[in-house]
Amino acid sequence: MNVKEILKENKFVFKKKYGQNFLLDQNILNNIVTLGNITKDTLVIEVGVGAGALTKKLSEKACFVLGYEIDLTLKESLKEILKNYKNINVIYDDFLNRDIKEDISKYQYKNIMVVANLPYYITTPIITKFIEDEINVDKIIVMVQNEVANRFSAKPGTKAYNSLTIFLNYYFDIKKEFTVSKNVFYPRPNVDSAVVSFTRKEKRLKVKSEKLFFKLVRDAFTQKRKTLKNNLKDYDLDKINDALKEFKKSIDFRAENITIDEFVSVANKLS
Numbered sequence: 001m002n003v004k005e006i007l008k009e010n011k012f013v014f015k016k017k018y019g020q021n022f023l024l025d026q027n028i029l030n031n032i033v034t035l036g037n038i039t040k041d042t043l044v045i046e047v048g049v050g051a052g053a054l055t056k057k058l059s060e061k062a063c064f065v066l067g068y069e070i071d072l073t074l075k076e077s078l079k080e081i082l083k084n085y086k087n088i089n090v091i092y093d094d095f096l097n098r099d100i101k102e103d104i105s106k107y108q109y110k111n112i113m114v115v116a117n118l119p120y121y122i123t124t125p126i127i128t129k130f131i132e133d134e135i136n137v138d139k140i141i142v143m144v145q146n147e148v149a150n151r152f153s154a155k156p157g158t159k160a161y162n163s164l165t166i167f168l169n170y171y172f173d174i175k176k177e178f179t180v181s182k183n184v185f186y187p188r189p190n191v192d193s194a195v196v197s198f199t200r201k202e203k204r205l206k207v208k209s210e211k212l213f214f215k216l217v218r219d220a221f222t223q224k225r226k227t228l229k230n231n232l233k234d235y236d237l238d239k240i241n242d243a244l245k246e247f248k249k250s251i252d253f254r255a256e257n258i259t260i261d262e263f264v265s266v267a268n269k270l271s
Contacts, residue, residue: 003051003081004186010077018071019119022051023143025184033057035141035177035197036113043109045137047095047116047126049074051186052081058115059085064107068095096125100133114140120148124164127198131171140172140198149176149194156259163221166260167214170205172198205264208271216267220255227252236270243269 003024023029032054038044038061049055049067051074059065067090069078075092082088091103104112114137116126123144130137144152147160152168153176154160168174180193207213222231229251232240241251243266249258258266 003053006077006080007051010080012073012077015071018048019122020050020071021117021185021187021189022053023117023180023184024051024053024186028180028184029054029057031178032115032141032143032195033061035195036061036115036139038062038113041110043104043107043112045100045104045112045114047114048118049078049090050117052078054115054117055082055088055090056085059088062113063087063109064089066103066107067091068093068098070094096122096129100129100135104135111138112136113138115142116140117143120145123148124168127168136200138200141177141195142198143180143193143195146179146192146194149179149196152176152196152198157257159256161256162224163217163255166217166263168198169260170213172200174198205261206268207264208268212271213264213267216270217255217263220258220263224254224256227254228258231255239269240266 036044038058040063042062044058044062044065046055046058046065046067049069055065055067065088067088069090069092072092078090082090091098112135114130118126123142127140130140150160151162151165153174154162154165175197177195177197180195182189182192216232216235220228220231228240229237232251237251244250244253244262246265247262249262
């Protein structure tokens with residue numbers, strides 16, 4: 001019995017609030033698994049197990065797959081779909097409420113990889129949770145809407161470049177790997193998706209105060225069409241100008257034209 005038949009037999013109803021569009025295309029699933037360079041020393045955390053198609057592929061390479069699924073109505077279908085796989089454990093709960101360190105403490109592994117097929121609104125909170133909970137993840141591979149993928153990997157000077165881009169690029173090297181047509185999902189979504197990889201930076205930029213740095217970046221992008229002079233009125237503008245001078249820039253520039261290194265330099269000048 002295939003996945004669609006199992007879902008029908010268990011009277012599964014797709015829920016819009018969870019952004020449920022299941023990827024069943026074998027070639028794309030294989031490409032995602034290949035990106036991870038998974039070995040028998042790898043613990044894979046999958047956020048959003050869905051219909052388990054990717055979960056099965058991951059389990060063939062990894063030492064263990066720890067999955068999280070918020071939709072309890074998938075439990076019976078997944079029990080059937082994953083019944084022959086002994087190195088998969090699915091926790092039916094909201095990932096954002098979990099103590100991840102506690103959950104992974106039960107497993108023996110050398111490195112951690114995260115895989116997730118997510119609706120755009122939950123992607124950033126999930127990645128942020130790994131950062132804030134200090135989970136030493138080597139790589140995160142997410143499938144998101146194509147437009148969101150562009151934002152994650154945006155370059156300075158482009159419309160997609162924003163404070164989120166800088167926040168994520170501070171911790172990870174980010175690469176948009178490939179786009180995925182909406183036609184390969186079940187049910188079919190309205191837009192195409194893309195697979196993005198986040199590789200943990202071995203050496204991060206040296207910031208005196210991360211709190212000040214991230215606040216500065218958020219404030220700089222408050223109104224994207226305005227200059228730094230307008231958005232950062234509550235800061236010492238002379239110091240900001242001094243820091244930017246060495247990059248041949250000034251407070252008359254917009255935030256979208258300031259690189260992450262330049263923001264670090266400004267934050268350190270203000271610290």
